[in-house]
Structures are given as structure tokens and as C-alpha cells.
Amino acid sequence: MSAGGVPGIEARAISRDFGRFRALDRVSLTVPRGEIYGLLGPNGSGKSTLIRILCGLLAPSEGAGSVDGLDVATAAEAIRRRIGYVPQRFSLYEDLSVEENLDFFSAVYGLAGRRRIERREWAIELTALAPYRERLAGKLSGGWKQRLSLAAALMHEPRVLFLDEPTAGIDPVARRELWNLLFALAGEGVTMLVTTHYMDEAERCGTVAYLYLSQLLVAGRPDELLALPEVTPAGTRRVEAACAQGAAAVMSAARALAYVIEVTIFGNALHLLVGGGVDDAAIAADLERASGARVEVRPIAPTLEDVFVRLTRAQQEASNNRSGRAA
Amino acid sequence: MRGLWAVLRKEALQMLRDRATLFFALFIPVFQLVLFGTIDSTVERVPTVVLDLSRTQESRALVDDLVNTSLFAIVGHVDSRAALRREIVAGHAQVGFEVPPDFARRRVAGESADFLILIDGSDSTVSSQTLAAATGLALTRSLEESMRAARLAAPPLRPHPVMLFNPDSRSANLLVPGLVAILITFSATILAAFAIVRERERGTLEQLMVTPVSPIAVVVGKLVPYLVLAYVQLTIILVLMTTVFRVPIHGSLTLLLALSVVYLCALLALGLLISARAKTQAEAIQIAMGIMMPSILLSGYIFPLASLPGPLRALSQIIPATHYIAISRGIVLRAATFHDLWEHVAALGAISAVLVAASARAFKKTMS
Helix, strand or coil: CCCCCCCCCEEEEEEEECCCCEEEEEEEEEEECCCCEEEEECCCCCCHHHHHHHHCCCCCCCCEEEEEEEECCCCHHHHHHHHHEECCCCCCEEECCCHHHHHHHHCCCCCCCCHHHHHHHHHHCCCCCHCCCEEHHHHHHHHHHHHHHHHHCCCCCCCCCECCCCCCCCCCCHHHHHHHHHHHHHHHHHHHHHHCCCCHHHHHCEEEEECCCCCCCCCCCCCHCCCCCCCCCCCCEEEECCCCCHHHHHHHHHHHHEEEEEEEEEECCEEEEEEEEEHHHHHHHHHHHHCCCEEEEEEECCHHHHHHHHHHHHHHHHHHHHHHHHH | CHHHHHHHHHHHHHHHHHHHHHHHHHHHHEEEEEHHHHHCCCCCCEEEEEEEEECCCCHHHHHHHHHHHEEEEEEECCCCCHHHHHHHHHHCCCCEEEEECCCCHHHHHHHCCCCCCEEEECCHHCCCCCHHHHHHHHHHHHHHHHHHCCCCCCCCCCCCCCCCCCCCHHHHHHHHHHHHHHHHHHHHHHHHHHHHHHHHCCCCHHHCCCCCHHHHHHHHHHHHHHHHHHHHHHHHHHHHHHHCCCCCCCCCCCCCCCCCHHHHHHHHHHHHHHEEEEEEEEHHHHHHHHHHHHHHHEEECCHHHHHHHHHHHHHCCCHHHHHHHHHHHHHHHHCCCCCHHHHHHHHHHHHHHHHHHHHHHHHHHCCC
């Protein structure tokens, strides 16, 4: 913990079991105040479970956590007044209008009188919902529903905001606008824990963590993660092989090369992790010879996606080895 | 109770906007009341076939006497016992009369004259009433003739029956007050179960639980609008009962309405208990039906409680509907007072208290 003092969110070795299934396995993380913390991981890896525990909806089986300095186990009531929660699935009342939904949630948070109207209008302005005031929430499109969820979660000025895939299923423009909103809130000191599947969103976060099979594999600033030695092991580097005729044609040729460790298609190009001292020209020549197509090769830096793919594979191999030994 | 007012307001708004629920709550009971209320279980004009082998003035007099009871309606004459049987098997008639060839001769000779009554016993209500009417008629005629022969002015035994409370023996008077209970049982329980399950199914309950609203405020705020709706429903049914079905309320309407609140609390608590178990509305309906069908069968609405075997009769005593039906019939038909009904009131109050406590516990558990 740096000069910021008490962190906005802290999880200390939190585990959660559902029957015999361990949904979270000793997950620890710290989110400084005013930071946007990105939580990534495949579906079912435990992201929502962690958020639900930190919101006080679910009790942890083991471990402890705090939100805005308050203990999750003992101060659930006080925590509820200080947090906002935007769940993955739209969870406001579809048969109430935008304004009625906001009125309801502001009343539930104890806002009253002029203050309630002030906060409602502030949230409507922030999320640009004014033209849809009278519309039933169920009749809004995905992006607007998400804004309404956010507006409902913000009126009581939460210190900490939990967002579970807030941008799932909404268009790129709405996505970018929502993120601009989140940055504005972070600027005002709101701490945020956001889950997402989008790498571009992950890159915007102050810290990114990756959950895999209920465990936190890695956490750090995006640039730190890109520089991890496991991502680009010693003696290897990453190159892009662009092919105007389409990358699929070159794919099998690339796989057949002994020094190629990993191949991924990106549009009309392949991203390769290559070993040994092979230079770009030699790779291009090998690919052209094998596929008969024209190929251009240039060095590239890893992306966050590369980071998570490498770490997932490493983890899989490790657990395979473990179970192999056990058997 | 933080947030109670907000939940109440929201729930009322949603309820008024939900046409399907309002229709279900207000129109369906009225429809069922009209349907069940107009059914009369008094047996009349049972289709009857006659095999008259005597073909005399005496045999025709017997058949006319039977028809005059208005219980039998002659639908045909046949000429063999096989044909008589066939008509009953085919369902064309439920009763057959056979008058033997020597009927008139024996009547004139003063000997006892036999006749055969064939009854379709498959419907016990019809068979018992026709049997009683036919044998009763024969006994009355026999008695009259014996008295004439013995020159007696009056029979040795003379019953003086007095029908209290339902002088016309109208079955509506018995059925409709019970039906009131049945109708609010169904709708109040299901409405209450739906109120919570719907929020869980749509995921809105979780959103609500991260706010500082107290779980008790959620339950009370959600149930009160449905209590009001059930009350409106009860009022409509009572108005229909007294106007359309002309079943007057002999006792205190205030007492009936006050005790109905106790019963509605039991129903809403039962609905809440169901909602603690059910994940979806479909599941809630299934559980509700599974609980309510047997409780209605055992409540005394359909079968008299006295006809239930011992263990079932004991079971019927813990069903809230049993006591509410007894209260409702008592007040409506017999002008019973609180004092007369105190045992049922105490039982209903105890059952309601247990259900409310159990549902509060179950709800607290599902919320954490």
C-alpha cells in the first residue's frame, strides 16, 4: 500500500466453495483508491463470485476482504451504502420507466426531497439518458440499459463501484462512451473493479488481473504484464507475418516450421512466437516457399491477449504434470 | 424497515401496470364464482324408463305418483327387462321401474304388490336420493292404506323437522361461502409466491440486496399491495355472493372481514414459504398446486369433515382453509359470533403465526 493509505478494495486469500466445487481459490488483490482494476478470465473462472463476495451478496468460505476500509464480514450494512453494483445481466425493473427506476433506487438509498431530485438529474445528465426519461427500461437497447444501471448505481455517490462485464453486448461507440464515463469517475476518486473480456478495455485499466480456474494467475500494470519473462521466454521473440492473400493459406506452413512455437491469426496476418536466431527475412522466405504466397515479416511487441494465452498454457501444463505424477 | 415506503410504492406501480396479474386476480375469481356458484347439487328430473307389464289403471297410478315427486322424468317405455337394463347401461336413463303383470290383481286383492326399482349406483348422490324417494313414496302409500284399513286418524309417529339457517336447502348457501375461501386461497398464495420469485427470476432481487434496504422492508413492501389486492377480490366476491347468488350474510360482516385478514396473512406467508423454495414462477405454481389441492380436498369444502377417516381428519385441523371455511359458513349462514367461533379463530390465529414465523426464517436464509 502506497501513500494512498487504506485501499479501496482488498481481498485477502478469499476462497469460496459451492458443494465440492471450489469457485475461488485463495484469491488476493488490492485496489488503491481511485484506480480502475480490470479483472479478466474465461467464463466460470470466478470473476462474478469474487464481485458478489465483495458486495456482501455471498459469504466467503475462507479469507477476508475489505471495501473502502470496512470489513466485508462485519460491516456489510455500512458497505452497502458506499458501493454501487452493476451486474452482468440488466437487473433494473423493465416494467418501470427510466425515471421511476432512478426514483426507486434513490429512495432505497435514503435520498429524499430536493437532494433526491438533484442526484437523479445529475445521473441522467451524466449518462445522457434525458431523452429516454419516460421510456420503460425494458424498451431500451443494450447500451442504454447499461447506462441506466450505471446511473442507478451512482446516485448515492458510491466510493467503490463494481462492474460485472458492463460492456458485454453493446456497440463499440457506446462502449467507448461508457469507458470515458468510468475515467471521469476515477478522476473523482471512485475505486472500480471491472470485469471484461475485451483486451482494449483491459489495457485502459490501472491494474489488470487474470483469473483462471478459480485462481488468480497474475496481477499487475499492463506494461508490467507485457514484460513478464513467461510471455516471451528467453531466446524467443514475436513477429507478425502479413499476407495479402489471407493468413489462413500461410497458417499450416507456419505450423510446420520447427522454430515456430505459437501461431495466432489476426485478420490478414499471423502472430508468431519464434525461437532461435532466425531473422525476419529468413522467416518470410520459409513461409513464401511453403505456401507460394507473398509474406512480409516484422517484429512486434506482445499484446495482453498473448500474455493471458501464454499464462493459461503454462498453468495447464503445470496442472497436467501434477495430475500425471499423481496417476 | 429502511426503504419500506420505496418498495411499497414501486410494487404498487408494477402491480397496476401488470395487466395479466390484475386480470388473474380480479376477473378469474369472479368467473369461477359464477361457474361454481350456479351449480346446484339438488337432484331433480332423473331420466327414468318404465317397463309396465301390468298395463292397468293401478300401475299407471303408481308411475304418476313417482313422476309427481318431480325427482323422476319418464324418458321412455320398454317391453322387456333386458331392454330396461340396456337403457341404463347405455346411459339414457339412470332409473328403471318394472311393474309385474300381477300388480293390479294383488292390489285389488289387498295382497302386497311388488315392483322393481333399478338404480344406476355409479353416481352416489343421484342413487341415494332416488332410492330414498322411491322407497319413501311406497312406504307413505302403504301407511295411508293401512291407516284407512285400521280406521286410524293419525300415524303413531309424527316427525316435525325444522330447517334452521337454510330453509330452502339451497346448495348455493353452503357452497358459496366456502367458495369464497377457496378462491382467495388460490389467488393470494400464488400472487404472494410470484411477487418474490419474479424478482429472483429476473435478477432484480440481487440488485436490491446490494442496496441498504432491509430484507424485512422488501417482504412487507411487496406483500402489502397484494394483501390489498386480495382484499379487493374478497370484497368483489362477497358483493357478488349477496347480490347475484342472494346468499345473505346473517352474521357480522365486520367480523368476517377482520378474520379474513388473519387468513390472508396465513396465505401470504405460505406464498412466501413457496417463494423461498422455488427458483422460477413455473416451479412456484407447481409447489403451490401440490400444497393447495390436498388442502382444499381436506378443508371440508367438498367432502364433509365428518366423512374423513381419523388421521385425515386430524390433518384437516392444521389446514388454515378448514378453519376459515368454518368461520365463513358460520358467520354467513348461522350468524355465528366471535364467541361461537373462538376455537376456529384460535386455530387459524395459531396456524397463521406459525406460517409467518416460518416464512420469515426461510426468507432470511435465502437472502444470506
